[in-house]
Amino acid sequence: MGNDTGATALFDLEGVAVVRVDRAEDGMRTVHLVTTDPAARACPACGTFATRVKGLTVTRPRDLAHGGSAVAVRWHKRRWQCREKRCERGTFTEQIAQIPARMRLTERLRTACGQAVVDGGRTVVQSGRDLGPSWPIVMRAVRAFAQRVLPPTPPRTSAIGIDETRRGKPVWRQNPDTGKWELIADAWHIGFVDAVGGRGLFGQVEGRNAASVAAWLAARPEDWKRHVKHVAIDLCATFRAAIRTALPDAVVVVDCFHIVQLAQRHLADLRRRLTWKQHGRRARKGDGVYTVRKLLRRNKEDLRPEQLTLLETELDHMGTYGRQILAGWQAKELLRDLLRLAAKHTRTHPDRSAISAARHRFNAHVADHAHLPELATLAETIDAWWDGIEAYVTIGITNAASEGNNRLIKLDARCAFGYHNRENQRLRSLTATTRRARREALPA
Ligand SMILES: [Zn+2]
Incomplete structure (x- = not known):
């Protein structure tokens, strides 16, 4: 069989050459291959190059689509006899790196299946639909490809x-x-x-x-x-x-995100507890606390001046009940002031005195309102986690x-x-x- 050099170059599978391409009536093309890699003659058991052909066999490995549609592949392999006296192998068929023994897929098809999922973000199902193989085969290819491209140990990081x-x-x-x-x-x-x-x-x-x-x-x-x-x-x-x-x-x-979240939660608990104490029910339209409940959730710097005034005057009008809610909001904001000193925000390392001054302001405020259990609990959590919080403010890692x-x-x-x-x-x-x-x- 003479090789078709043009078709071989187009097909481009290392170790084999195309001898001819048939086209069936339904348009399906069949590519006939023969082995060109001389190493395919090496006995898999002893490595000796065989010289005696025992016969021919044809396999049908699956391969990538070519020219926009699937092609069938027929690989005409020779069966060789190992003549090395000490070798017990007997006969063997050719294999190449792209199609190892007993493999029913070319390596490049297997790689494409894995790559589509691992690098391309496709699902296993879709990769199989696009490229042909079934789900278990694609999943195996995914594992093999991932093993190749994922670092065996995590890269160093600080x-x-x-x-x-x-x-x-x-x-x-x-x-x-x-x-x-x-x-x-x-x-x-x-x-x-x-x-x-x-x-x-x-x-x-x-x-x-x-x-x-x-x-x-x-x-x-x-x-x-x-x-x-x-x-x-x-x-x-x-x-x-x-x-x-x-x-x-x-x-x-x-x-820091989780600390702010915690402070928000304690503030909400405080507001609900005091509202029940005051009204014997949840807040509803017409209650002062209902007017400002959304403002309480906001950060100080996101409030317009008139909103800040509304928040403060409305709560102040409500007497002790309102002023206690305001104290809760202020505690959250003092905590945020402390966290905002973080290296990430200022791009410089905050000095220790600024951190301890901000912590002191928060603690003094909580001490002034020690009768509010929500604030006391918040302060206790901050104390228990102080090392980690201080580390955040100093280093700015989140x-x-x-x-x-x-x-x-x-x-x-x-x-x-x-x-x-x-x-x-x-x-x-x-x-x-x-x-x-x-x-x-x-x-x-
Ligand atoms: Zn051998």
């Missing part, structure tokens, strides 16, 4: 973020005996992210306990752990305990990267209509969140 995301929806069931509703499935993933380099997720573990977090951290290489100086978390004692065990030298940084990653993970899960297999889910999360960083790392 700061990581840890946070948790729910996997799917919680499932409740009514206990037939007690009639009570019980939570029967509520799965969480804890993610470890690059907090400063934007390189996405480093890994995920299941469960919400300190042991699983500590175990993941402990399993990282010593060199990587040494470089982690800061760990950003929300107000989660479980994470703090795990970090102290696994990364004893790292500084825990509390994410857990914002985690939030961004969680959005990507949820988007990916939605496109796939959820996942059944948690291991696959974690792999997909890793590939989705590292996609951009991997693209940027490619040589131009």
Whole structure:
């Protein structure tokens, strides 16, 4: 059979040549291949180059589409006999790097299937539809491709973020005996992210306990752990305990967003409790507190001067009840003043005296209103987490990267209509969140 050099160049599969292309009546093209790679004659057992042909065999590996539509491939392979005396192999058929023995897909098709998902963000189903192979084959290709492009150990970083995301929806069931509703499935993933380099997720573990977090951290290489100086978390004692065990030298940084959120929650509790005490019911139209309830949720700097005046005068008119709510709002704002000193906002490192002055203002205000339990609780939490809060104000590292990653993970899960297999889910999360960083790392 003579080779068709033009068709071979077009087909462009290393190690084989095209001898001819047939076209059936339905338009389907069949490409006939023969082996050109001399290494295909090497015995897989002993490496000796065989010289005696024992016969011919034809295989039908699947390949990429060509010229816009699928093609059928017939590879006319020779069966060789190994004549090395000490070799027990006997006969073998040719194989090339693109089509290893017993493989029914070319490597380039397998790579394309994996790449479409891992780099292209396609779902496994869609990758299979576009390129041909079935779901399990594409999923295997995804795992193989991910293993090739994901770094075996996380890249070095000076700061990581840890946070948790729910996997799917919680499932409740009514206990037939007690009639009570019980939570029967509520799965969480804890993610470890690059907090400063934007390189996405480093890994995920299941469960919400300190042991699983500590175990993941402990399993990282010593060199990587040494470089982690800061760990950003929300107000989660479980994470703090795990970090102290696994990364004893790292500084825990509390994410400011969650502190403000906590202050907002305490303010809302305070307002509701006092309203009930005052009216014996929830606030409604016509009540002074109803007029200002939305303003209470806003930040001071986002209020127009007339809104600020309205907030203060309205609450003042309400007497002690209103002034106590105002005290709650002021506590939240004093806390925000403290957090706003953060390095991130000012682009300079705030000096210690400014931080301690702001903390003192907050504490003095809370002490003046010590009879309000919501403020006392807030101040206690701030004290309990002071090291982490001070670290945030000094360094300015946040857990914002985690939030961004969680959005990507949820988007990916939605496109796939959820996942059944948690291991696959974690792999997909890793590939989705590292996609951009991997693209940027490619040589131009
Ligand atoms: Zn051999």
